[in-house]
Amino acid sequence: MVPSPDLLTPSYDPWVVALSYLIASFASYTALDLARRVRTPHLSVARGWWLSGTIVMGTGIWAMHFVGMLAMDLPITIGYDYAITSLSWLAAVAASGVALHIASDPELSWRRVTRGALIMGGGICAMHYLGMQALVMAPPIQWSVLWVTISIVIAIGASAASLLIFFGLRKLQGRTAVLGQIGAALLMGLAICGMHYSGMAAASFPKGAICLSADQLGGMGLSAVIAAATGVLLLLATITSMIDAHMQTQTALLAASLKNSNNQLKEQSLRDGLTGLPNRRMLDERLRLAVERSERDGHSFALLFVDLDGFKPVNDSFGHRFGDDVLREMARRLTAHLRAIDAVARVGGDEFVILLDNQGDADAIARIARRIIDDVSAVVRGGDEDSPQEVRLSCSIGIARFPRDGAADQLLVQADAAMHAAKRAGGAHFVFYEPHMSARAKEQLELQRDLRQALTRDGELELHYQPKISARDGSLTGVEALTRWRHPERGQLGPGIFIPVAERFGLINALGAWVIEQACIQAVAWRDQGQPLAVAVNLSVHQLRQADLAERTAELLAKHGLDPALLSFEVTESVAMEDTGHTLRVFEQLGEIGIQLSIDDFGTGYSSLSYLRQLDADQLKIDQSFVRDLEHSADARAIVQAVVSLAHALGLSVIAEGVETEGQRDILSALGCDELQGYFYARPMPASALEDWRQNRSTPAPRDADLPH
Numbered sequence: 001m002v003p004s005p006d007l008l009t010p011s012y013d014p015w016v017v018a019l020s021y022l023i024a025s026f027a028s029y030t031a032l033d034l035a036r037r038v039r040t041p042h043l044s045v046a047r048g049w050w051l052s053g054t055i056v057m058g059t060g061i062w063a064m065h066f067v068g069m070l071a072m073d074l075p076i077t078i079g080y081d082y083a084i085t086s087l088s089w090l091a092a093v094a095a096s097g098v099a100l101h102i103a104s105d106p107e108l109s110w111r112r113v114t115r116g117a118l119i120m121g122g123g124i125c126a127m128h129y130l131g132m133q134a135l136v137m138a139p140p141i142q143w144s145v146l147w148v149t150i151s152i153v154i155a156i157g158a159s160a161a162s163l164l165i166f167f168g169l170r171k172l173q174g175r176t177a178v179l180g181q182i183g184a185a186l187l188m189g190l191a192i193c194g195m196h197y198s199g200m201a202a203a204s205f206p207k208g209a210i211c212l213s214a215d216q217l218g219g220m221g222l223s224a225v226i227a228a229a230t231g232v233l234l235l236l237a238t239i240t241s242m243i244d245a246h247m248q249t250q251t252a253l254l255a256a257s258l259k260n261s262n263n264q265l266k267e268q269s270l271r272d273g274l275t276g277l278p279n280r281r282m283l284d285e286r287l288r289l290a291v292e293r294s295e296r297d298g299h300s301f302a303l304l305f306v307d308l309d310g311f312k313p314v315n316d317s318f319g320h321r322f323g324d325d326v327l328r329e330m331a332r333r334l335t336a337h338l339r340a341i342d343a344v345a346r347v348g349g350d351e352f353v354i355l356l357d358n359q360g361d362a363d364a365i366a367r368i369a370r371r372i373i374d375d376v377s378a379v380v381r382g383g384d385e386d387s388p389q390e391v392r393l394s395c396s397i398g399i400a401r402f403p404r405d406g407a408a409d410q411l412l413v414q415a416d417a418a419m420h421a422a423k424r425a426g427g428a429h430f431v432f433y434e435p436h437m438s439a440r441a442k443e444q445l446e447l448q449r450d451l452r453q454a455l456t457r458d459g460e461l462e463l464h465y466q467p468k469i470s471a472r473d474g475s476l477t478g479v480e481a482l483t484r485w486r487h488p489e490r491g492q493l494g495p496g497i498f499i500p501v502a503e504r505f506g507l508i509n510a511l512g513a514w515v516i517e518q519a520c521i522q523a524v525a526w527r528d529q530g531q532p533l534a535v536a537v538n539l540s541v542h543q544l545r546q547a548d549l550a551e552r553t554a555e556l557l558a559k560h561g562l563d564p565a566l567l568s569f570e571v572t573e574s575v576a577m578e579d580t581g582h583t584l585r586v587f588e589q590l591g592e593i594g595i596q597l598s599i600d601d602f603g604t605g606y607s608s609l610s611y612l613r614q615l616d617a618d619q620l621k622i623d624q625s626f627v628r629d630l631e632h633s634a635d636a637r638a639i640v641q642a643v644v645s646l647a648h649a650l651g652l653s654v655i656a657e658g659v660e661t662e663g664q665r666d667i668l669s670a671l672g673c674d675e676l677q678g679y680f681y682a683r684p685m686p687a688s689a690l691e692d693w694r695q696n697r698s699t700p701a702p703r704d705a706d707l708p709h
């Protein structure tokens, strides 16, 4: 522009211009940072960030304007009207508030960009030209329409660009996001300054003009206000970064603790709760890796199946707490023999499997097996000071080697078969697997293969139901679901045959889940027929050890819309007494979702009274061995009497199983049993037969197919 002789010619201090650009960029950076956080799902937090962002951005644009004004040097003293200056600040803040609100929307449409840019650009212009109005000049400032238009276009264009940049930045992560944000802030600073200085170019000050507001905000006062505004910006930026650092630490802590919990859960699902040793699942994984390594490197490895001799009597006579101590001690002794590459897992009550990796030498394996037997045979001391206890156990070991003894999936069965051979030889002994031991192993393998298939097919597995009868009035109180397997070649098989196979080969949880779901479906069907009947399901120890048993059960109940009062679980006494801490927790969780719990085969194990009291059970089921002897043995009657009194004292009901005769029924009723179950009333039968039986209680129930046991 050519200077006009009628106009005052302002000059600009380049350092202050640069400072105005820095302030605009800094405000943009802080505002972008705060705006990013407005998108948090927490409403109150989002509002906080929005308010801070609004103030920072508005104040930043405003401060930039006045620093820009400070950069201008006119040959007269100038000052700004207080009220209009405050209004200009408000205009900047309001425009920023609207812009941030738009920026926090999840989607940015062109309509929104246009609206946002118009409001924000309009707000900036309002701030700028109000700010210029605060400079009350006589004669007034002359305006160039062209430059005013250019400044408005720049303001709106810069606002649109800011919104687009802001949305673009959302997709960036980490360092790239920070660099992107710095770039965007520098660009926005340039746009804001561009608007300001083109707006200034639009203003001309006539020669001889005086500033009527010279006595108001100007000179040191203006500098102080700008310094304060910039201070607010800095303060907010510092607070933001402190909060951010805190949040990042919190997030990192949370992520670490989540990872930790996940690892713990994963670890727990692979470990036996009582001994802390790997469980069957983890053993399978170790085996898979050992086979892979062996096939790749040509190494051999050995699997030792270790079964404690005489553990059950110890457990029965000394109690489960001592039994648990013994198992933990045995786990420790077995582990002591291992190298880092080996593994020992607990696969059953008193059964352990040792994997000796990279070891195929029969002599070396035999030496290790001998040492294990010697160690296991050392005395175990336990109990408390008042009643110290000590026992001496031994163990039988079966050994199978890979690849010498055949396919990887048969190894465990072969080691098991060899272990049984060691037992037959009197125990405290180890035996290497020989092919002639395979008959049982082969049968077990075939059964597990067939059972795996049966679980995926319809119709081979089915539930039979055995009625439970009220001892008081003979009414039907519920049924026990008992699984049957219609094997395509072997005919009907009883659970005594296939449940142990399912347990040994890791199929029991799938089978157990199938049983619970079928029981739910049947209970719903009976309920819908208007004849609701509570169904009791037997739980295996492996199911009880599932960390999410209660959760899965609740899901099944919800899926089928079944009232938990129509489903109950039976857990044998010996299982319930093992790993008591865990059992207590699971019983509590199941109780919380409304599942009734019965302690099955009661009297065959060794239950501590205090533990029984803590257990959240509802019923004791007297084992059929006591019922069998009732009519001839005063001891059996005394035991049943004691169990009934104990149960009732603990608030539990009592059911007797295996009732086969009228005499047994009468004695059990007289002794105070609440419910009775047995062939005297009915054998387990399919659901359809049970419906007939129900309708005609006088007709003898159909016989359960003869099952091989």
Ligand SMILES: Nc1nc2c(ncn2[C@@H]2O[C@H](COP(=O)(O)O[C@H]3[C@@H](O)[C@H](n4cnc5c(=O)[nH]c(N)nc54)O[C@@H]3COP(=O)(O)O)[C@@H](O)[C@H]2O)c(=O)[nH]1
Binding pocket: 466, 480, 481, 482, 483, 494, 495, 496, 499, 512, 515, 538, 539, 540, 570, 600, 601, 624, 657, 658, 659, 660, 677, 678, 679, 680, 684, 707
């Ligand atoms: N984990 C799971 N265990 C299950 C499941 N289904 C069954 N089982 C358990 O298998 C064991 C054998 O069961 P089963 O061969 O079905 O025998 C049951 C009855 O048929 C039998 N019974 C019933 N009344 C009498 C009788 O008067 N005399 C007599 N000699 N036997 C009788 O008793 C068995 C029921 O026992 P219990 O469970 O203790 O009530 C057995 O331990 C089942 O628990 C399954 O799905 N999962």
